Amino acid sequence: MAISSSVSGFLQNIKNGVRPNLYEVDIVFPPALSVSTDEDTLTGILCKSAALPASNLGVIEVPFRGRTVKIAGDRTFDTWTATFFNDGPNASSTGFKVRKAFEKWMDAINQHEKNSASLVVPSSTGYTASILVKQLERSNSAAGNVIATYKLWDCFPTNISQIDLAYDSNDQIEEFTVEFQVQYWTRGEGTSETDVVAGA
Numbered sequence: 001m002a003i004s005s006s007v008s009g010f011l012q013n014i015k016n017g018v019r020p021n022l023y024e025v026d027i028v029f030p031p032a033l034s035v036s037t038d039e040d041t042l043t044g045i046l047c048k049s050a051a052l053p054a055s056n057l058g059v060i061e062v063p064f065r066g067r068t069v070k071i072a073g074d075r076t077f078d079t080w081t082a083t084f085f086n087d088g089p090n091a092s093s094t095g096f097k098v099r100k101a102f103e104k105w106m107d108a109i110n111q112h113e114k115n116s117a118s119l120v121v122p123s124s125t126g127y128t129a130s131i132l133v134k135q136l137e138r139s140n141s142a143a144g145n146v147i148a149t150y151k152l153w154d155c156f157p158t159n160i161s162q163i164d165l166a167y168d169s170n171d172q173i174e175e176f177t178v179e180f181q182v183q184y185w186t187r188g189e190g191t192s193e194t195d196v197v198a199g200a
Helices: 007-014 038-046 098-111
Strands: 025-026 047-049 057-063 066-075 078-084 129-137 146-161 175-182 184-189
Touching: 025 038, 038 047, 038 098, 066 184, 078 098, 098 146
Parallel strands: none
Antiparallel strands: 025 129, 047 078, 057 066, 078 175, 129 146, 146 175, 146 184
16 A cells, blocks of 8 residues: 655654653552552652563474474563652651552562561462553643553562662652563553453
8 A cells, every 4th residue: 555755644644643751650559568549649650661561472493494484482571660759758758658669569579587478479469460551642631541551460579779879969869660570461442451452
């Protein structure tokens, strides 16, 4: 099919495009952690950067008469990483709410000193939880319309990065990254969290 190479033809196809800075992240902490609503809300607000999840299909290479025949293998899912601003103190809090919530989560999986765990089952009632990544579009709505929702299933954090401290780090806000293991993800249209749409 012929596609117009003119600027107007390009604009007609790309339309408004999709902006990487229009997104929303919703991390649902395991219920057993008793994370407060305030911490839940802050996690979404202070998420500086995230990513739409990736996945891969493995390849089985079979030698045949001097050639390599490629056969589709098993699907794997990459780790998912997000970066957060470190919240400061106020009249009712000493700050570090977001980081402490993730530290609490990892501590429940394996404690620092005792090498034991308060949450031992990888389930929704144990140490895993869901993460929603919503792609927004520019619109008249202050919240922005959701055009795609990715649901990352049965996730848990395996790394909380260090926060670098230095005398010459002026005019900056501390930030840290959290790396999650992901069992699999599904995608829905708009605010839906249904399975991946065939052919999408």
